[in-house]
Amino acid sequence: MSAPTLRVVHLYPRLMNIYGDRGNIMCLRHRCEARGIGFELTELGIGDRFDSAAADLIFAGGAQDREQRNVVEDLLATKADAVREAVEAAVVLLAVCGAYQLFGRFYREATGMELPGVGIFDLHTEHPGEKAKRLIGNIVAELVGPLPSSGQGGHPPITIVGFENHGGRTYLAPGVRPLAKVRSGHGNNGRDGAEGAVYRNAYGTYIHGSLLPKNPAFADHLIGLALRRRYGDVELARIDNRAEELAHRAALRLRP
Numbered sequence: 001m002s003a004p005t006l007r008v009v010h011l012y013p014r015l016m017n018i019y020g021d022r023g024n025i026m027c028l029r030h031r032c033e034a035r036g037i038g039f040e041l042t043e044l045g046i047g048d049r050f051d052s053a054a055a056d057l058i059f060a061g062g063a064q065d066r067e068q069r070n071v072v073e074d075l076l077a078t079k080a081d082a083v084r085e086a087v088e089a090a091v092v093l094l095a096v097c098g099a100y101q102l103f104g105r106f107y108r109e110a111t112g113m114e115l116p117g118v119g120i121f122d123l124h125t126e127h128p129g130e131k132a133k134r135l136i137g138n139i140v141a142e143l144v145g146p147l148p149s150s151g152q153g154g155h156p157p158i159t160i161v162g163f164e165n166h167g168g169r170t171y172l173a174p175g176v177r178p179l180a181k182v183r184s185g186h187g188n189n190g191r192d193g194a195e196g197a198v199y200r201n202a203y204g205t206y207i208h209g210s211l212l213p214k215n216p217a218f219a220d221h222l223i224g225l226a227l228r229r230r231y232g233d234v235e236l237a238r239i240d241n242r243a244e245e246l247a248h249r250a251a252l253r254l255r256p
């Protein structure tokens with residue numbers, strides 16, 4: 001069998017890419033190419049249609065309220081149905097912060113305007129207004145449930161680290177699985193100790209930083225999920241993680 005290829009679709013890379021979220025794409029590319037796995041990137045912006053059969057992994061990053069208002073109409077009109085179809089077909093999705101919010105039921109942003117969401121995650125988000133304290137800082141959280149081994153000796157529980165900066169407070173509907181439990185930092189709303197959300201192979205998170213370079217086991221979990229969905233049994237070879245593990249440990253030391 002020729003080497004597998006990971007097909008990644010990056011939604012709104014120019015409008016939704018704050019706090020280094022593009023670093024997640026660079027990490028996915030590196031962790032594939034270092035293993036001789038092909039990497040194909042498609043960037044989709046305003047007016048571009050999304051083909052649910054063309055993606056193994058979908059990524060969307062964070063944005064300020066203004067960009068979210070600029071994106072949401074196009075997201076719902078040209079991409080939402082196909083993204084929902086892809087997620088129901090077990091395509092992997094990673095949505096960070098502003099994208100995470102827009103993939104819920106709705107986001108009531110700082111002006112009180114309610115932005116309708118794609119509805120992949122059964123959750124909603126409310127921003128208490130520009131004068132409200134933002135949820136900012138370093139975050140350490142523990143993944144809920146083990147990650148199947150991703151060829152990097154993945155073992156439960158796995159700690160994920162990064163940086164968060166959001167005004168919106170996200171509330172999961174009863175029964176929705178959070179991505180992680182907050183150990184230090186704010187997470188979804190600074191109150192219930194939940195961070196992120198999981199639905200099938202779709203992952204939402206508030207963690208910027210970028211998330212994946214600082215959390216190689218989680219990055220490999222996503223790559224492994226996406227490749228196994230398309231190629232069947234794929235084992236990810238071990239690769240040099242020293243830089244990522246240094247970044248992970250440095251971020252752990254930053255926690256308040």
Ligand code: GLN
Pocket residue numbers: 018061062063064065068096097098099101127165166167168169
């Ligand atoms: N604008 C949203 C909020 O303030 C998302 C911010 C972000 O993506 N970092 O909550």
